[in-house]
Amino acid sequence: MIAPAKPDLVTVNIDGKEIAVPKGTNVIEAARLVNVDVPHYCYHPKLSIVGNCRMCLIEMGMPAVDPSTKAAIMDPATGKQKINWIPRPQIGCGTNVSPGLHVKTLSPMVKDAREGVMEFLLINHPLDCPICDQAGECKLQEQATGYGRGYSRFIEQKNVKPKRTQLGPRVTLDDERCILCSRCIRFSKEIVKDDVLGFVDRGSYSTLTCYPGKKLENNYSLNTVDICPVGALTSSDFRFKMRVWFLKQTNAIDTESSVGANTVVWSREGVIYRITPRRNDDVNDTWLADSARVLFKAVKASDRLTAIKINGTDGALDVAVNAAAELFKSNSAPGAIAVVGSGRSSVEEQFLTRKLADALKASTQLVSRVGQGDQLLISADRNPNVRGALVTGLITALPFGELTGLGAQIDAGKVKVIVAINEDLAAAGLTSAQLTKVSVVYLGSHFNASSAAAKVVLPTLSPFEKSGTFVNQQFRIQKFFKAVPGPVGATDDLMVLAKLVTAAAGLTLPAEINALWKVIAAEVPALGTMAFANLPETGLLLDATPFAALPFAEGETLHYKPAQPAVAAATA
Amino acid sequence: MNLKPETLSKIDEVITHYPTKRSAMLPLLHLIQEDIGYLPEDTSEWIAAKLDLQPINVLEVITFYPMFRQKPIGRRHVKVCRTLSCALLGGYKTCAAFEKEFHTHLGEVSPDGEVTVDFVECLASCGTAPVVMIDDELHEKVDVAKAKQLSDQIRAEAKQR
Ligand code: SF4
Ligand code: FES
Numbered sequence: 001m002i003a004p005a006k007p008d009l010v011t012v013n014i015d016g017k018e019i020a021v022p023k024g025t026n027v028i029e030a031a032r033l034v035n036v037d038v039p040h041y042c043y044h045p046k047l048s049i050v051g052n053c054r055m056c057l058i059e060m061g062m063p064a065v066d067p068s069t070k071a072a073i074m075d076p077a078t079g080k081q082k083i084n085w086i087p088r089p090q091i092g093c094g095t096n097v098s099p100g101l102h103v104k105t106l107s108p109m110v111k112d113a114r115e116g117v118m119e120f121l122l123i124n125h126p127l128d129c130p131i132c133d134q135a136g137e138c139k140l141q142e143q144a145t146g147y148g149r150g151y152s153r154f155i156e157q158k159n160v161k162p163k164r165t166q167l168g169p170r171v172t173l174d175d176e177r178c179i180l181c182s183r184c185i186r187f188s189k190e191i192v193k194d195d196v197l198g199f200v201d202r203g204s205y206s207t208l209t210c211y212p213g214k215k216l217e218n219n220y221s222l223n224t225v226d227i228c229p230v231g232a233l234t235s236s237d238f239r240f241k242m243r244v245w246f247l248k249q250t251n252a253i254d255t256e257s258s259v260g261a262n263t264v265v266w267s268r269e270g271v272i273y274r275i276t277p278r279r280n281d282d283v284n285d286t287w288l289a290d291s292a293r294v295l296f297k298a299v300k301a302s303d304r305l306t307a308i309k310i311n312g313t314d315g316a317l318d319v320a321v322n323a324a325a326e327l328f329k330s331n332s333a334p335g336a337i338a339v340v341g342s343g344r345s346s347v348e349e350q351f352l353t354r355k356l357a358d359a360l361k362a363s364t365q366l367v368s369r370v371g372q373g374d375q376l377l378i379s380a381d382r383n384p385n386v387r388g389a390l391v392t393g394l395i396t397a398l399p400f401g402e403l404t405g406l407g408a409q410i411d412a413g414k415v416k417v418i419v420a421i422n423e424d425l426a427a428a429g430l431t432s433a434q435l436t437k438v439s440v441v442y443l444g445s446h447f448n449a450s451s452a453a454a455k456v457v458l459p460t461l462s463p464f465e466k467s468g469t470f471v472n473q474q475f476r477i478q479k480f481f482k483a484v485p486g487p488v489g490a491t492d493d494l495m496v497l498a499k500l501v502t503a504a505a506g507l508t509l510p511a512e513i514n515a516l517w518k519v520i521a522a523e524v525p526a527l528g529t530m531a532f533a534n535l536p537e538t539g540l541l542l543d544a545t546p547f548a549a550l551p552f553a554e555g556e557t558l559h560y561k562p563a564q565p566a567v568a569a570a571t572a
Numbered sequence: 573m574n575l576k577p578e579t580l581s582k583i584d585e586v587i588t589h590y591p592t593k594r595s596a597m598l599p600l601l602h603l604i605q606e607d608i609g610y611l612p613e614d615t616s617e618w619i620a621a622k623l624d625l626q627p628i629n630v631l632e633v634i635t636f637y638p639m640f641r642q643k644p645i646g647r648r649h650v651k652v653c654r655t656l657s658c659a660l661l662g663g664y665k666t667c668a669a670f671e672k673e674f675h676t677h678l679g680e681v682s683p684d685g686e687v688t689v690d691f692v693e694c695l696a697s698c699g700t701a702p703v704v705m706i707d708d709e710l711h712e713k714v715d716v717a718k719a720k721q722l723s724d725q726i727r728a729e730a731k732q733r
């Protein structure tokens with residue numbers, strides 16, 4: 001018998017390789033750790049185990065002991081303890097490791113079992129891969145190639161089942177392709193608690209259905225498309241738009257709220273086609289809200305800012321920066337300039353914003369964006385990076401309500417210039433009368449009342465067109481990367497901010513992110529040991545204790561419990 | 573849902589027989605079908621509310637069992653066995669005879685509203701094939717002649733009502 005390495009670890013033997021795995025691990029996950037693939041359909045690491053597809057069949061055995069003396073029975077041929085192999089295959093997903101468990105995944109019995117399961121799964125499958133959107137990321141396709149027998153013996157008629165059913169506004173179902181794994185049903189029931197899917201007419205005609213009169217329309221419905229191992233559930237939006245193998249994958253972060261769900265942005269030749277979740281067991285598991293998946297539509301929106309404007313006329317970047325510098329110079333009285341930073345800017349941008357504010361001796365504020373959390377992956381704070389502004393020192397108190405304080409200062413004639421970074425001052429509570437009393441320098445990606453009123457407009461990039469970091473509600477700093485180039489006429493925010501800092505203080509700061517991080521690491525103690533390139537893909541937790549007393553807006557969400565009860569979302 | 577008071581009290585009573593309410597689903601479906609003759613469309617929602625479930629959970633069960641009907645049937649239910657022994661000994665002919673007698677087709681309500689003829693699987697009386705079950709009564713060795721005789725009997729009983 002193999003002795004357990006640690007009390008909570010169990011040593012098992014998979015295809016001759018020994019590995020210690022935590023108690024409660026199933027054979028699929030244990031095998032993954034020794035790079036052995038146990039093909040499966042119905043098993044999903046974040047859902048309950050049902051064991052209904054039978055694809056994960058393995059052969060298993062336990063070390064032999066004498067029933068009466070409990071002494072190990074040795075195999076004279078090998079000199080090792082004999083293994084009693086169970087004469088029938090077992091499912092790997094539903095088998096948890098036990099000390100000394102032996103597993104074969106390559107034996108003839110397993111090969112036969114897999115071929116048999118694949119043959120049955122394909123009997124009624126339409127085999128319409130050439131017109132199926134899942135092709136290229138289909139488990140059935142991959143595992144038919146990897147573990148199937150390669151030809152069909154089925155000469156009868158295939159079942160006919162409903163095609164192109166709209167399960168809800170965003171999900172389309174092809175029942176003929178469904179292999180009845182029930183992942184989508186379990187997801188709806190267990191994760192979103194919206195139990196509307198089920199199998200009716202069980203038997204040869206088992207059909208996945210949404211309860212008549214109901215719709216699969218919760219804000220997480222597209223996760224069923226992600227986890228459907230075949231092309232049965234497809235995204236109505238992405239359907240027939242692009243073959244997945246043509247798409248480039250870029251890691252990114254959901255900017256919808258302070259949860260910071262990890263995402264992958266899929267693009268080709270500068271065009272984004274879809275956004276899917278990226279697994280992070282400490283943040284979003286394998287899920288992503290539907291609303292997070294449409295954010296890329298803003299990239300190609302018609303209200304993008306693409307022309308640098310100085311007093312309403314087009315100009316070059318340096319001319320615009322000089323115009324801003326003039327404004328700064330002629331309003332050098334302390335407090336005459338205010339900087340409105342953004343909780344949607346990256347840590348790097350917020351750092352440069354702080355540098356700019358310091359150089360201008362300007363007051364700084366953030367725009368608060370508080371809504372209802374959904375207790376899953378959308379938190380009450382709809383700014384992705386308020387904590388970044390705290391960490392970089394751009395702000396010391398949480399943004400609250402509208403910019404009424406700033407409005408009063410404008411009315412009192414104190415504030416003459418506002419540098420607004422990707423925030424619409426009108427939407428944040430300043431009246432149009434107040435806006436006419438100040439000169440606005442506007443940096444942002446889209447048109448709004450502030451960009452219309454601004455003296456200087458500096459078009460910048462959307463989050464999909466630049467790289468950076470956000471600090472989420474857990475104080476986890478996470479990286480996102482540029483997926484597509486920005487439109488002609490827009491400049492990287494870091495470049496614009498660095499130029500403004502130079503114009504305001506004569507100080508040169510790098511606009512390239514890796515170089516900038518050297519400066520950040522030197523100046524921001526909390527980030528002192530870090531470099532952009534070295535941040536892990538799943539993020540790094542920062543020390544939250546300096547901010548523990550702040551009344552953050554977030555309530556409980558997946559993998560997040562507020563330190564203190566959330567203050568009621570008083571400010572909508 | 574328009575259930576008789578006796579059915580309602582039986583339903584409330586039967587729920588107490590099970591440690592988890594969900595387990596009472598099958599008895600409830602039977603009780604409703606006995607009362608109404610079939611399971612009307614709102615059955616899933618009604619039972620779901622009664623047992624703290626979602627309607628889809630009930631619909632899955634209703635559609636699994638052929639014994640649950642989602643449409644009204646005739647006053648008498650003629651169930652003809654079509655499994656091997658009965659099929660070999662003329663079950664299909666028996667069935668056709670019933671269809672002809674009542675001018676109806678499988679699964680439909682006959683024009684006079686008197687019967688619904690259905691095929692069923694083995695009724696566990698293979699030795700006396702072909703067999704037919706009319707409501708809860710088993711009839712053995714039902715050839716075409718006996719099918720006619722049974723049909724006459726059904727019609728005669730109908731007249732007395
Ligand atoms: S639709 Fe997809 S996820 Fe749902 S049961 Fe069928 S194969 Fe599984
Ligand atoms: S993955 Fe094990 S039975 Fe489906």
Ligand code: FES
Nearest residue numbers: 653658695697698
């Ligand atoms: S085959 Fe008809 S009763 Fe068994």
